[in-house]
Amino acid sequence: QKEVEQNSGPLSVPEGAIASLNCTYSDRGSQSFFWYRQYSGKSPELIMFIYSNGDKEDGRFTAQLNKASQYVSLLIRDSQPSDSATYLCAVDLEGGNKLVFGAGTILRVKS
């Protein structure tokens, strides 16, 4: 079993819709969870961080964490074509000494 798993997609949504991206992880000791956005040929950029169960909102982005079920999700409201990218889920391991990344979900927002 991979440590961090994501559906590779592509996930296609129309402009203005809600995009829902999901991630599951295997280590129950993980405490910090990150979402990165990566445009083609570019490096990842941090968009959300969450560590408490429940929801965390930042603008059009909402991260949701359920530690009992070991999943974390990212919702993007009012999706825009500029949101088209690969979204990477990352989870801390070894007491926070390193992050493990999922393979990423490709999101395509159609105008």
Add this chain to the structure above:
Amino acid sequence: DGGITQSPKYLFRKEGQNVTLSCEQNLNHDAMYWYRQDPGQGLRLIYYSQIVNDFQKGDIAEGYSVSREKKESFPLTVTSAQKNPTAFYLCASSIGQGARLGYGYTFGSGTRLTVV
């Protein structure tokens, strides 16, 4: 402006040749990391370093070597023992245990290595 600088942006390696990728940061971060990214496989950890003069192997260290003689610098050497080195290489840095504290990583712009 603080940040991480990776060079070169593109690198071509001949069979049997060692090449070194540069990574320099001026963020005063203690920890530095090297990841490799292949299409459809996300980021895989090669090596990481929490402090100067100390580093640990990641999940795919074979065929790679690193040094951490200065806080600001963490160069990666791709040796001839790495049989499939063509990939996108990303360097990152964070404060110590930044992942647990929620600071995440700051990434460089990457080096694309191709074997010719």
